[in-house]
Amino acid sequence: MAVCHQSDNDNEAIEQIDEDIAVTQSQMNFICPITQMEMKRPVRNKVCGHTYDEDAILKIIQTRKQQKKKVRCPKIGCSHADVKGSDLVPDEALKRAIDSQNKQSWSTLEKSAGYPAATKKICYERSCEISC
Numbered sequence: 001m002a003v004c005h006q007s008d009n010d011n012e013a014i015e016q017i018d019e020d021i022a023v024t025q026s027q028m029n030f031i032c033p034i035t036q037m038e039m040k041r042p043v044r045n046k047v048c049g050h051t052y053d054e055d056a057i058l059k060i061i062q063t064r065k066q067q068k069k070k071v072r073c074p075k076i077g078c079s080h081a082d083v084k085g086s087d088l089v090p091d092e093a094l095k096r097a098i099d100s101q102n103k104q105s106w107s108t109l110e111k112s113a114g115y116p117a118a119t120k121k122i123c124y125e126r127s128c129e130i131s132c
């Protein structure tokens, strides 16, 4: 039944959703899932594709190593449970995106409808990180 409806109607909906996702993701990608702050030196995990602030993820890896425990990807919803320092690569493209965004006015972000949703998501991630 759903297949039959995937025509004109859906195209319109997809366009709208795409725009929302683009806004939310571009904000979320700048935020480190560990520190909840904008990343200064983003590194990308080659295995699961998530990005973290370099200092924050290295600190976690170090701490866990001392406890002889594996590092779970701190990104919410990620099932990758063995993060290694050697899997992390500097994300230059993201770094440039953050830098260029910082040159723009923050008021654009505040006006956007995606902002409250993004904030809510950050809270979930924080509580998840604590429970982990």
Ligand SMILES: [Zn+2]
Pocket: 045, 048, 049, 050, 073, 074, 075, 078, 079, 080
């Ligand atoms: Zn991940």
